[in-house]
Amino acid sequence: MIATTASSVDSGAAIRLDRITKIYDNGVTAVDGISLAIREGEFFSLLGPSGCGKTTTLRMIAGFEEPTDGQLFIRGRDVTDTPPHRRDTGMVFQNYALFPHRTVFENVAFGLRMRKVERAEIARRVAAALQLVELTGLEDRRPAQLSGGQQQRVALARAIVIEPTVLLCDEPLGALDKKLRQTMQFELKQLQRKIAVTLVYVTHDQEEALTMSDRIAVMNGGRIEQLGSPLEIYNRPATRFVSDFIGDSNLFEARDSQREGERLLLRTVDDLTLIAPFDTVAPAARISMAVRPEKVRVGGVARDNQLAGAVESVAFLGGSILYRIALPNRRLILAVAPNDGGKALHAPGDSVTVGWDADDAVLLRD
Numbered sequence: 001m002i003a004t005t006a007s008s009v010d011s012g013a014a015i016r017l018d019r020i021t022k023i024y025d026n027g028v029t030a031v032d033g034i035s036l037a038i039r040e041g042e043f044f045s046l047l048g049p050s051g052c053g054k055t056t057t058l059r060m061i062a063g064f065e066e067p068t069d070g071q072l073f074i075r076g077r078d079v080t081d082t083p084p085h086r087r088d089t090g091m092v093f094q095n096y097a098l099f100p101h102r103t104v105f106e107n108v109a110f111g112l113r114m115r116k117v118e119r120a121e122i123a124r125r126v127a128a129a130l131q132l133v134e135l136t137g138l139e140d141r142r143p144a145q146l147s148g149g150q151q152q153r154v155a156l157a158r159a160i161v162i163e164p165t166v167l168l169c170d171e172p173l174g175a176l177d178k179k180l181r182q183t184m185q186f187e188l189k190q191l192q193r194k195i196a197v198t199l200v201y202v203t204h205d206q207e208e209a210l211t212m213s214d215r216i217a218v219m220n221g222g223r224i225e226q227l228g229s230p231l232e233i234y235n236r237p238a239t240r241f242v243s244d245f246i247g248d249s250n251l252f253e254a255r256d257s258q259r260e261g262e263r264l265l266l267r268t269v270d271d272l273t274l275i276a277p278f279d280t281v282a283p284a285a286r287i288s289m290a291v292r293p294e295k296v297r298v299g300g301v302a303r304d305n306q307l308a309g310a311v312e313s314v315a316f317l318g319g320s321i322l323y324r325i326a327l328p329n330r331r332l333i334l335a336v337a338p339n340d341g342g343k344a345l346h347a348p349g350d351s352v353t354v355g356w357d358a359d360d361a362v363l364l365r366d
Contacts, residue, residue: 013037013073013167014198015061020070022056022222022247022306030056032222033070038200043192045201045209049245050218054202055170061200062168063087069285074296087166094171096151098143104154105139107363111162129161135251149180156188158196167192167199173208185212206246210234218242243290246357250296250333251364252289263304263358270329275304275358288364295360296297296335298323298346302355307334311350325354 013040031053036043046054051186059065060072062083072080079087090111098107108129112122130136133153138165143151152172159167164178173181175190189212192199203209209216210230217240218225218233226238236241243251254266266289276289309325312332316322321344325333333354337345346352 004240006067007256014040014042014075015200016073016076017057017061018071018073020057020060020072021068022053022065023068029222031060031067034222036217036224036227038198039214041196043189043199043201043212043214045203045213046214046219047203047206047209047216049204052219053222054204054219057058058168058170058200058202061166062089062091088164089166089168090162090164092152092155092159092167092169092172094154094174096172096175098151098154098158100143103140103142104135104146106142107154108157108161111158115162125161125163126157129157132160132194133157148176149184152176152184156191160191160197164197167197169199169201171203174203181208188212210246218245220245223281234292236362237290237364239286240290243288243362243364248292248293248334249334252291252292254287254289257287264363270331272307272327272329272331274361276361277358279363290362290364291356291360293322293334293336294320295356296333297355298325298335299352300355301353302357304356305356305361306353306355307333308351308353311346311348311352313348314344314346316344325352 003289017034017036019033019035020031021033023029034057046057048054056065060067063079063082067080071078074087074089099110105126108126109122112125112350127136133156135150135153135157138146138150143154146154155172173184176184185208201212209235213230215227215229216233217285218229220241226233226242233242234246237246240251252266252268252272255269258265259278262278264278266276267272268274273336274289307327309327312324312326314321314323316339319339320336321339323335323337323346325335327333335354
């Protein structure tokens, strides 16, 4: 789990959280002293399972929840005790929160009217926002007359029309079907770049966070387990939780380990002998090793780790094929191979070797 301190957090960031804590009246600690800097113009995701504290963190940035302890800054201004309407933030909710009895125009204009903006300026800015989200011509429709994707665009337009410094999104694509959600991921990312707004995005969907984000904070138990780019998070998870939560991994728990030059010889709890990169981990430390399924070769030759097994099952995943390989000790190894010719090279029951190079493995601190 990463450690952050006030001194390690950039004071010039668009958003800065300094040891923010939230403890509810029932004694539950939802957010446990996190410090975090989010850069100007960044697409930043808070990712984690239900109950990890990501939505509570977002609501504290928005001003809907008051921190129990710590400070929160937006563009260097302390907004810890500032009400939501004075924070210069826009918010998009999972259920869109549109007014059903109001038209598209009226929904988008709502924030501007609350701010006493002149009528001509409201018309101009609403028209510009609707053009950005490609809803021009639908101004007079009501939410019930729109598709789910169109309703989501209205919610986005309403959030950006006030020209916020920060755009906050709480699982805004969760109600959409998979294909539309993928389309809207691309459109939201393009919109964020076009208007150059700092965007903080809450999601439990790993694929969504990896696809859209500049950086990701993986949260667990109210704390940040790892902070980094999508590539760093996926290829070099820092903890067993991150490796298990982000994508699929083959995890091997070490019973003991011994350094041999630049390699670490691991003896696993199920009596496998494996080779991993040394990676500065003390041999006596309690560690695990993770290998992504796409790094595992089925039937090929690996330099460092080679195991015999039998194919238990084969699953077609469109562009790839997932093999489940059973070892003699009954451990299952997942391996993903490209679907080059539309036909699996191995069938259930086939005896095969599986292997991977030491450099394709990652050592994890438990």
